Amino acid sequence: MRVSELLIEGFGRLPDLVESAVEGLSAEQLRWAPAPGANTIGWLVWHLTRVQDDHVTDLIDGAEQLWVSGDWAARFGLKPDPDDTGYGHTAAQVLAVHPDGPEALIGYFEAVSARTLEWLATLTEQDLDRVVDERWDPPVTLGVRLVSVLDDDTQHAGQAAYVRGLIP
Template sequence: MDEYKDVILSGLEECYEGIWNKVEDLTSEELRWIPSQSSNDIQWNIWHIARVEDRWINQRMKNSQELWIENNWYKHFNLKKIDHGNGDSIIKVRQMPNMELSDLKNYFEEVRKITIDYISNITPRELNNIYIAKNRSQTGIWILGHLLVEESQHLGQIAFIRGMMKGINI
């Protein structure tokens, strides 16, 4: 009766693979290219997806330290512990340092490994728990559904930006 776990993990894996398929041949300049002055770039989107997953799974659902902090990724990327992208101004997005794609992928892989393990072993009780974040509360079901939606949306942004640079079927 754990097929729902397979559905969630399959969706997350499709997003994850889609990200790396879209960016594996991009230069560092292309990863930072913006279609307009009020747009995010591909690097920011990848970083934000990883940060969102790290926060929702580790901080909220597991009530543990984010890998961003625990493994000093924030220092590695020369950012702050609290940086995650939600609500960032376009000025802050532009000030983000350049990141090596391999380093970004290593951080995301660490996060994803924890996510897969957690979801593979999640209980119905944990799915129905109420998780409080600031002044909001959500169930585990909502969090995992939101994670799928958010990652899909940002993958779409990555594909769109790539398409603007390289054309659609490249």
């Protein structure tokens, strides 16, 4: 198995997780929090998609985030700020993420995922050793960054599924 195939397999599992976490829910249910200050399903799926959009875009030469280039932000009641990925959000900022329904979450994720999978197919084993972030010790390679994004997305999809199970 080629490394690109392995990454495609991993990232390719995310769409089903995202869809099963949000499909059939109302906009109100997507904004429901199980406790004050907790993350909502809508925020969790928005955040995991924003992270993938932001981080993978940084790895693709000349690419622009789909969040910025498309009309997605309006469907979430937000501005198309390329720096707003949800990291460090306060409880009020979490509640300010208002997807207009599951279609907004699924559509945005599908667009980001399709671009990610297409780009992953171009990678070689040698590409994974390229340093993409020197702010860390040791510096972060492309391979490590991709595993980090996949891990983050998988965890948040699982959290969204868990919160869905708590909806009264």
